Amino acid sequence: MELIIASVLFIALMACWFILPGHSEVVGHTPAVEPMGTTSLTPTV
């Protein structure tokens, strides 16, 4: 009984991961994670 319930729940979760769209697919683009030109490795002038 417990094996069946646990297996069904896990398979259902995995099914969601295959079906659900990624975040960038939802918003239409991949948002920048940090502003360009502000890190110490990127000259700003």
Next chain:
Amino acid sequence: MINGADTAWILVSSALVMLMTPALGFFYGGLVRQKNALSTIMHSFFMLGLVSIVWALVGYSLAFSPTIDGVIGGLSWVGLTGVGLEPNADYAPTIPHQAFMIYQMMFAVITPALISGAFAERKRFKAFVIFSLLWLMLVYVPVAHWVWGVGGWIRVLGALDFAGGTVVHITSGVSALVCALVLGKRVGYGSEPMEPHNATLSILGTGMLWFGWFGFNAGSALGINALAVSAFVNTHLAAAMAAITWMTASWVRHRRPSVLGASAGAVAGLVGITPASGFVTPLAAIIIGFMAGAGCFVVVEMLVRGRVDDALDVFGVHGVGGIIGALATGIFATKTINPAGANGLLYGNPDQLLIQLVAVAVVGVYAAVVTWGLLMLINMTVGIRVSPEEEARGLDASQHGEAAYQI
């Protein structure tokens, strides 16, 4: 007779549970705004000092010394009088009594700290100290005696709580909800962004909590034995299942697989399995992890929609997770795992679920009523909430005169 391996395991477990309190500080600290990071961490860190001393002076005696009518312990162990290096046969016959005492101390330390997430970013430090001290003595200590003390009335009733689902998480979670309602919303709640200032710090805190939780649950076997292994395995599986459940729920609801959601889910799973960890099979632990991850997610969403400013979801995660875990224990418990326990509903004993329900209801109502009374009392005396100006400056500056970051 003292067993060296058992003693070593309980000392290591005590250290693991001790680590959970600063870990909680990191978990909470990363979730608040930068101006409140240090004060939020302090709400956990300070408990290591305050509660440890109170526990040694009087708390342990009232919680665990011989009972007075099943309601409270006596004063025979005040100041650790009689709590020596010989085992106490009633609680842990193979380790020194002081090892059991300090292991229980770490539980007492983290429980008031859990509540602090509900009133983060707006409670006066002075009020926090007084509240935590009184709450420890009037809520935690009596409930610990009822559930775990020899002769405690809930223990006599037959309720199962292996590692503190009722004693730690329901008391703190329900009290957190009362705190959130009494203190009210933070200034700007719902109208301005209150994003976590450091998500990575929170994830670090979650990882440390997960690590420490092995001591919390497996250590509750009070020896290094098969029961400890069972609790260890169950703890990990429930946390894992709850993490992926919450993340998936977040993905469905908000269209993104939230990292902080997976983190909150892991904590929900750890909470959910806490009362059951020494009574259920690994497969039941996976199911309980799912129940905790999904159930806590739904309640947190409802609280946000209802505009209840439980700032760091203490009720949603600890209160609800604790209730789910306590009831699930009444469903999935089996004496094949722990002969000293009881069978649950699935193993032919529906009465166990009823007993668990009674324990949850009584402890929840008691914690809520006493917490409300304490908050009213403190508000009438020293005042419970910082001024709007202090709240705007942030608690790090207004309460402690320090800053979390100098960058």
